[in-house]
């Protein structure tokens with residue numbers, strides 16, 4: 509099979525902006541990673557998305573768009589189209605030969621127990637604006653087949669693991685951990701399908717805490733937490749959630765964990781304690797894997813918080829594991845999810861499975877995604 513050059517687009521649960529990356533892949537083991545780019549959302553737009561989560565709570569059918577959601581979906585899509593145009597204009601050589609887009613959209617509701625997951629993103633509009641075929645809505649078919657609809661990145665983690673440098677490949681099984689708004693883990697065994705699930709809150713609670721108490725978007729490099737200490741009773745209260753003892757498959761909505769357990773803490777103690785919650789949640793995940801991982805590869809924005817990574821490192825060492833950052837494995841910890849959506853789009857076009865019983869609980873390995881082609885009269889259009 510020949511490689512297809514695809515752009516992946518991710519606007520994650522942190523709601524901090526749009527990650528873009530270009531990947532050339534055959535949808536199987538061939539993965540060549542190209543340039544990446546990030547377009548941040550300004551604070552007011554992030555607040556608008558956050559507010560829309562309340563509108564989304566009343567959704568019964570996944571096509572409903574109450575309140576601000578219809579207007580927001582169009583705006584998010586147009587921002588993605590503009591981001592693609594900017595990104596493409598800087599691509600050269602083989603990377604300029606983009607033939608496909610993988611579009612995640614913005615999750616505003618995720619209720620796997622009701623078979624409901626909603627990502628704002630108009631694939632047809634994006635195809636028209638960019639002039640490229642767009643694969644979108646990649647979670648729905650998994651749910652139709654009994655899956656959680658998340659996480660979807662494990663197929664890509666497995667492909668990356670197969671192409672790790674020989675010294676790291678020798679340490680299989682490895683675990684990838686993505687510390688985004690929510691954290692998810694993928695256990696890649698030497699043989700067979702990956703095992704994956706959401707592991708708990710990542711940065712979302714920290715972001716909400718420092719925003720509410722300190723007016724800041726996030727705890728940059730853990731500087732606020734550096735002034736504080738872990739409040740054990742609060743850490744224990746979070747870890748008492750039945751979510752952590754529940755076996756996989758499992759996935760989370762951004763609002764499943766809230767700030768309800770940190771009342772009255774100092775700003776710094778709250779930030780430090782929530783970093784510990786994030787790390788401990790990941791360590792608890794090891795108990796639901798087929799074996800304790802020898803190597804953890806950390807990606808996502810949370811790897812820039814030294815308290816999360818430090819706690820994780822110390823805990824993993826106690827379990828006999830080693831923690832490295834994606835960059836230590838020659839990977840890009842910021843672009844990985846966007847790369848994954850490019851890879852998954854190629855897999856979808858090839859009819860290959862996006863998810864497996866061991867990653868989402870679907871009844872059988874299933875492909876997914878809807879394909880939108882640009883209409884004949886359209887092409888790249890100015891905003």
Ligand SMILES: Nc1ncnc2c1ncn2[C@@H]1O[C@H](COP(=O)(O)OP(=O)(O)OP(=O)(O)O)[C@@H](O)[C@H]1O
Pocket residue numbers: 518519520521522523524686687688689690691710711712714715726727728729730807808809810812813845
């Ligand atoms: N320098 C930094 N120091 C500390 N935290 C950071 C830093 N940079 C980013 N972050 C955190 O990472 C978050 C963004 O992470 P990321 O882009 O991986 O999340 P996401 O893709 O939106 O989420 P998800 O994976 O849940 O969909 C920010 O909201 C912030 O909390």
Ligand SMILES: CC(=O)N[C@H]1[C@@H]2OC[C@@H](O2)[C@@H](O)[C@@H]1O[C@H](C)C(=O)O
Pocket residue numbers: 520521615618625657658659660661662688689690691692706759760845
């Ligand atoms: C429903 C949804 O958007 N879930 C996200 C979220 O953010 C992290 C975690 O929860 C993961 O399950 C998923 O994203 C990643 C990229 C995934 O599907 O693999």
